[in-house]
Amino acid sequence: MALRLWASSTSNALRISCASKTHVAPAFSLSRCFSTVLEGFKYASSHEWVKHEGSVATIGITDHAQDHLGEVVFVDLPEPGGSVGQGSSFGAVESVKATSDVNSPISGEIVEVNSKLTETPGLVNSSPYEDGWMIKIKPSSPSELESLMGSKEYTKFCEEEDAAH
Amino acid sequence: MRGGGLWQLGQSLNRRLAQADKKVVGRRFFSSEDNLKKTVLYDFHTANGGKMVPFAGWSMPIQYKDSIMESTVNCRENGSLFDVSHMCGLTLKGKDCVPFLEKLVIADVAALAPGTGTLTVFTNEKGGAIDDSVITKVKDDCLYLVVNAGCRDKDLAHIESHMKSFTSKGGDVSWHIHDERSLLALQGPLAAPVLQHLTKDDLSKLYFGEFRILDINGATCFLTRTGYTGEDGFEISVPSENAVDLAKAILEKSEGKIRLTGLGARDSLRLEAGLCLYGNDMEQHVSPVEAGLTWAIGKRRRAEGGFLGAEKILKQLAEGPPIRRVGFISSGPPARSHSKVQDDKGNSIGEITSGGFSPCLKKNISMGYVKSGTHKTGTKVKIEIRGKAYDGTITKMPFVPTKYYKPT
Numbered sequence: 010m011a012l013r014l015w016a017s018s019t020s021n022a023l024r025i026s027c028a029s030k031t032h033v034a035p036a037f038s039l040s041r042c043f044s045t046v047l048e049g050f051k052y053a054s055s056h057e058w059v060k061h062e063g064s065v066a067t068i069g070i071t072d073h074a075q076d077h078l079g080e081v082v083f084v085d086l087p088e089p090g091g092s093v094g095q096g097s098s099f100g101a102v103e104s105v106k107a108t109s110d111v112n113s114p115i116s117g118e119i120v121e122v123n124s125k126l127t128e129t130p131g132l133v134n135s136s137p138y139e140d141g142w143m144i145k146i147k148p149s150s151p152s153e154l155e156s157l158m159g160s161k162e163y164t165k166f167c168e169e170e171d172a173a174h
Numbered sequence: 175m176r177g178g179g180l181w182q183l184g185q186s187l188n189r190r191l192a193q194a195d196k197k198v199v200g201r202r203f204f205s206s207e208d209n210l211k212k213t214v215l216y217d218f219h220t221a222n223g224g225k226m227v228p229f230a231g232w233s234m235p236i237q238y239k240d241s242i243m244e245s246t247v248n249c250r251e252n253g254s255l256f257d258v259s260h261m262c263g264l265t266l267k268g269k270d271c272v273p274f275l276e277k278l279v280i281a282d283v284a285a286l287a288p289g290t291g292t293l294t295v296f297t298n299e300k301g302g303a304i305d306d307s308v309i310t311k312v313k314d315d316c317l318y319l320v321v322n323a324g325c326r327d328k329d330l331a332h333i334e335s336h337m338k339s340f341t342s343k344g345g346d347v348s349w350h351i352h353d354e355r356s357l358l359a360l361q362g363p364l365a366a367p368v369l370q371h372l373t374k375d376d377l378s379k380l381y382f383g384e385f386r387i388l389d390i391n392g393a394t395c396f397l398t399r400t401g402y403t404g405e406d407g408f409e410i411s412v413p414s415e416n417a418v419d420l421a422k423a424i425l426e427k428s429e430g431k432i433r434l435t436g437l438g439a440r441d442s443l444r445l446e447a448g449l450c451l452y453g454n455d456m457e458q459h460v461s462p463v464e465a466g467l468t469w470a471i472g473k474r475r476r477a478e479g480g481f482l483g484a485e486k487i488l489k490q491l492a493e494g495p496p497i498r499r500v501g502f503i504s505s506g507p508p509a510r511s512h513s514k515v516q517d518d519k520g521n522s523i524g525e526i527t528s529g530g531f532s533p534c535l536k537k538n539i540s541m542g543y544v545k546s547g548t549h550k551t552g553t554k555v556k557i558e559i560r561g562k563a564y565d566g567t568i569t570k571m572p573f574v575p576t577k578y579y580k581p582t
Contacts, residue, residue, distance in 0.1 A: 080243045082531040083507040083538075085560060101560060103507045105242045105531050106438055 044073040044167065047138055051154050052163035053114040055096075058138065061154055065120060069142040070102065070111060070133060073167045078104040081133040084126040086143060092118050095153050099144060102133060115153040117146035213259035214356050214414045215421060222434050229437060230324035232260040237436040245439035246446075246533035249403055250574070253362030254435035254443075255424055260323035262330070263352035263396075263411050269315050274340050274347040278333065279309065280462055280481055282472020286311040289385050291318075291398060294470055295462045296329065301483030301490070302458045303465065305329050306450060308400055308409075310385040318385065318396060320357070320409070322452050355396075356417035360424060361407030361443075364432055366579070369408060371427045372420075382406070382578035391416070391423045402440065404447025404576040445539060446532050448501060448571025454511055454528040455499065455541055463490040464543065466499045497524065498549040501571040502540045502557065506564030509540040509557045516556040516563065523548045526557065532573060539573045540566075 050058045056074035060067045075081065083103040093099045093113040100111045122144050126132060133141040148154070158166060210233040219226065224235030235257065237245065245254065266275060272283050281294035291310030295303045305325040310318040321329045330351070337347055360369060370377050372391045380386055385398045393416035401407040412420050425432060441451070450456045456465050461483070463471075468491065475481065479488055502509060509529040517523050529540025544555075551570045556563035 079241055085507055101507070103531070105442065105533065108507070108510060 044071070044076055045138070046071070046073070046160045046164045046167075048160050050138070050160060051114065051157035052160070052166075053096075053112065053157055054166065055112045057112060057114050059114040059154070059157065061148065061151065064147060065145050066115060066117065066148050066154075067142050067145050068113060069137055071163070072137045074109075075134045075137045075141075078102060078106065078109060080105050081130045084130045084133060084143065086122040086126065087119055089119050089122055092116070092149070093144075093146060095150075095156075103130075111143065113144075113146070114157055115146070115148050116150055117148040119144050119146050121145040211260070213257055214417050215257045215259065218418050218421060219257065219434070224434065224436065227437075230260055230322075232323060234260060235434070235436040237438045238434045240433055240435075242436075242438040242442060243533040245433060245435045246442040248431075248433050249362045249435060249439065249443055250405060250534055251363070253360065253364035253368065253405075253407075253428060253432035254403070254439065255421060255432055256359040256361070256435050256437075256440055257356070257421070258359045258409070259356040259414075259417070261357055262321045262323065262326040263355055263357060264319050264321070264330075264333075265312070265350045265352065266317040266319065267315060267348050267350065268346035270340070270345040271315060271317050271347045272311070274337065274345055275309065275317055275319075276475075277340070277481060278336060279307070280467075280471045280475055280487070281309060282474050283309065283311065283317070285472060285474065288313050291383050291385055291400070292470065293467075295456075295465075295467060296321075296332065297462065297481055297483040297487065298458060299482050300459070301461045301486030303452070303456045303460055303462060304332055304458065306452050306456060306467075308398065310398060312385065312387070318398075324453060352411065354414060355411045356414045358410045358412060358417065358421060358424075359401055359403075359407065360410060360432070361401045361403040361405045362432065363406065363577070364428055365405070365407040368424055368428045368432060369410075372423055380579075382580050391420045393420065395420075399579060402447075402449060403443035404449070404572055404574055404578075405443075406577050406579040439533075441528075442530060442533055445528060445530060445541070446534055446572065446574040447576055448541065448573060450499070450541075451528055460543075461487055461490055461495065463487055464495040464497050464499065494546055496546055497543045498546055499527075499541060499543055500549050500551075501569045501573060502526070502529070502542065502555065502566045503569045503573070504538045504540065504557050504564055504566035506538070506557075506562070507559050508538040509542075509559060509564075509566065511542075513540075513542075514558040515542060515544055515566070516558065517548055518554050518556065520556070520563075523555070534574050539569075541571065544568070 050060050052058050056071045058071050081104050085101040087099050095116045096112055098110040099113050102109050123142050212233050219235045223239040226233045227236045276283050278296050279294040281292050294309050296305045298304050305321050307319050307321045312318050366377050375388045380399050382399050393413050396411035398409045508531045509526045511528050513526040515524040524544035526540045526542035532539045553568040555566045557566045
């Protein structure tokens, strides 16, 4: 997910920097370590998952992503029928803290969106890999799946990303 | 007001996620954390699960183990303790300190009784806001101020340059910057009963806006009954060597009900209370009249002027400001700063300056500026978010009723 700079201020041009791992409290490190990563899914470096079954691929954001975002209060989803390109944004997730774009891990035609998220956006937190799915697409280039990470690779990716900051 | 630019919250928090997309977060946002200042409570924060983020040049906790939603609600149900030591406290001394400060702010400082204070605005020559600040008259020759962390350098430079010219003309004023002190904000319904355990002074006699120097937990503190949440509460300036002990004592006396609370919930709380965040809702080009702070311009000051930008501000008072700060409740995604506001015919009438999801109301709340004439409470508007227009209504602020401790 790509973060949208939701509240920039021109007059307050204050520099910010990265918080290093030494500054991350144990509680947060632990919660990250326990983020669930499922077998059989493919993962994008922008923290979306895709599950390809038959002719349809289901897409959502990972447990790691929802954990970082905090309570999701709104999910902005596209209309079915449109198309998405690999790596391009199809929607957005709003948490109390911030707005984040959600990118599609693979290209295809949107065949269904999870309308339950309109009423219950918190499903993204409580069930990121099941009830909190976001869109289903008909992949146009299934070979794109090969460019994505497997579960072990993604787990390592998250650990390294957390450690780097 | 208060703090230094909460606009960074989103990006700081989600740095790890955002970093994957270099298009969105540019390199200019990255700098070495070695440059960041730490408050004396830094280790205390990390030991308590504080998630530290860069904020106005400081490493500050954005949240602890509780979520922002939980922290916000708990502040109003029980209480919150915030480390706000990044903010800059200073004292102005000298027999002319009152006329000196009156040249720079809109408040009737002369009329303040000793031991009382008010929110005020430092103005520039054009009538815009340099910063907002809570000022207190300790005595007729002693004023205590707290200014925003993010504005510290420019505020101090501004005050200093005016002080030089004032003293060169024989005025008696000098300052002391309280870098030897730390600042804790204790807010919520349990703030007073818990703090009462730690001092012999009768806090039931200290009302909203009042100030006292007293012994708290064995240290000489400056206590102001004020805050940035809309709740009853205090800001406690404590000698830095006593700050950690005081924080621990407050948490302990509350039996775990008062929780350490970070900048994330602080932003939700002040938004619910309809309070401005300098840098978002108030800027160099925005006048106090436009910002809805006309009440803070003392009666005598309206008649006499005598502060920077008075001409423009008094003209706005007479003729009405071109734009006004208002609150909104809206459907759809939370409105964030820079979202455009339209009237029901689709004409652009203004812009959101800060907004989010209210943890207490469970609704999207925001504030922003609209053209005068379109600002009436109840006016239906459209707020544009990611290319879609969502329904909104101009709503009276505060969104959540304030609970300041005032004499009955």
